Amino acid sequence: MTTLSSHPGPPAPASDGRRHRALLAVLAGNMLIDALEVSVLLVALPAIGDDLGRSPWQTQWVMSGFALGFAAMLVLGPRLTARWGRRKVYLAALIVLLGASVAGGLADNGGLLVLVRVVKGMCAALTAPTGLAIISATFREGADQRRAVSTYSLFGAAGFTIGLLSSGALTGLSWRWDLVLPAPVALLLLVAGWRLVPDDRGRLREGAGARVPLAALLGNGRLVRGAVCAATLNGTYLGLLLLVTYQLHREHGWDSWATAVGFLPACVPLAVSLPFAGRMIGRFGTDRLIVTGAVTSGLGCTAYALRGAPDSYVLGILPTLLLMEAGFVLSFAALNMSAVSGVPDAQRARAVRLYQTAVQLGAVLVLPAVAVLIGPTEGGGGYRAAALLLMAVGGIGALAALTGARSRPSPRPGR
Template sequence: MTTLPSRRPARLTARLDAGRRALLFVLAGNMLIDALEVSVVLLALPAMERDLGLSTFGGQWVMSGFAAGFAALLLIGPRLVARWGRRRVYLAALPVFIAASVVGGLTDHSAVLIATRVVKGMCAALTAPTGLAIISTAFRPGAEQRRAVTVYSLFGATGFTVGLLCSGALTELSWRWNPVFPAPVALLLLAAGFRLIPRDAAPTPAAPLRATLARLRRNGPFLRSAVCAAALNGTYLGLLMLLVHRLHELWGWGSWRTALAFLPACLPLALALPFAGRMVGRFGTERLIRAGSCAAALGCVSALLTGTPTTYAGGVLPALLLVEAGFVLSFAALNLQATAGIAPEHRGSAVPVYQTAVQLGAALALPATAAAASFDAGRGGALAFLTALSATGALVACTTRTRGVRAAP
């Protein structure tokens, strides 16, 4: 008598695959709201400043506060995860994020609003690296893990674009909706996370921070990538913040019209990210980092030479396209180059240092840009600063030679 093969293993495998896909979307969804947080307040800055009596320099803290909080907690995040476990830290950060979002939308005090942004940045510093760590253990190394990281990154790029459009639409109603908008999404992720995020098998000791920094100081490709990524991120957000005020003050553009005008500065990355691996495989990280850094610098130069823009097509769009081209070309290449020469057992401690550098680029560039704009009514000083910042990134990219990395097939 022939025994029919059991279908239970196949069904079990199907359930496991479905469970991992659901887990990936929960973790990637959190990356989406982290990126959304950066852009959701961008177009609301003029309205916030008007209602709360803030100057341009005071209003920029609403943006840079998030980056500062993110950078401040990234380096000690691994220690908290080692002590309490990935699941606990991840699930504890989301309720704090939700509460801060609600308080930020209700407050009438600028200091409280800025404080909530710092707190939300700290929560993001715990959830983003923890999500990547969970992916590294829940998905098999190789093609499966690379696909998971691609989806995770894609959600981040999409989140910035979604946040920009939502910022434009919500500000037309009231800017108070903008800080609250991520809260319902985070609540859904929290409910799903309780069910899907696996429990930690055993605590993993965190690498000593001093030893990690000492090791990375001797790693040229890592330092180069960190400097270039910090310059690119600071240039990008500083330019967008400057243009928000320019379009509002010079042409009287509302938030929704400005959101549509900014689409060329964020949509291409979301569309190109699925093909980033092919680009790195064909051209290598070295060429892409140089091309991206130079494109961002050219974008700032074009804005500086144009001066006060008279048309969108001739005075604003070229800078947006060139700076975004910098991200399209070098975003994945910088991430790969930063970790390529680091032993696998040390990458978990190196990634937060790299991410800290990226966030510090925004945390330092935004106040400097706003200060320069406040002292110079023509905004030439602010554009000169951003040009110098982007040129520094391009100079580091073009004068420092490292061994290029190509993506594995």
């Protein structure tokens, strides 16, 4: 999950079209890789655990390790960008990502594999916010910039789906190909980015945002509530997919490809609906969408927890996946837009980093807990306990959303 605007900048000159579209393609392609990295190992986790002799708790760190690296680098990233410039940081992160992808495919033990994933998460924390910063500095504020950000976000949603399907197909050959998959794409983007990403040395002033006291941000109720809602949404979503992956593998005998196809209802609707997110926000306002999304995803977790072990995909698992995805469709863009609305310009850069860190920490905290409850062997009790945990986390998000909606009117974007 990436915010719609991360670094305010001066209005960009009018685009001559071709070069800016090519630059956007590079940046959006990198967002596709970042989203793919989140999903590409999801349905491969049982195969990785079986091959390396690791429990679900040990294996899930290839996913939560990525989120942990992302969250950690968000703190240091702005300092690197301020010192070296967006171009150098962006290209260097792509180079490291390329090398880490190859190293991950060659890893022969779980510890090294997790380390590789942490490094890749750190790279994503540099490329995603930096890509948005380059967009804000290159495209004029208004319609041009909104279209660019919409394209950027759309590639991210599509990347999650591509990662699932690729993992489903490649895991049958070897789960190691899932780790190598981003490498050729990163190489292509590196070559194109070397030509297209502008040099901005001497024009960055991001250090000012880093000096904003953390207490000033934590005192902003709307920002904190938005961070809590986004963290719980991301945590319950990925936690549910982790739970269902192991349940389908252990109790229903599904292979990686069948699981990936079964998860399509949990990711495709977001990619389809993103082009219309602005219209939804304009019509209903952010708070109403955030509340509806939080309640909908919470209902999905509740239905799964109360129903017990599903004996049918269509009647037991599919409704929960659809409810969770509906929550994402309704609240994804609204959360991104609402979180930093009303934040003074001097605080906005650090506010976005706080928000993005919370999103990643949602996965870091929930995924290990779900894996512990699942346990190393089959057992309906463990799945039920994990589902109850997700229901509780979703309830926290719904409560935070309802509290925020009552505290102040919902902002609507200007027209």
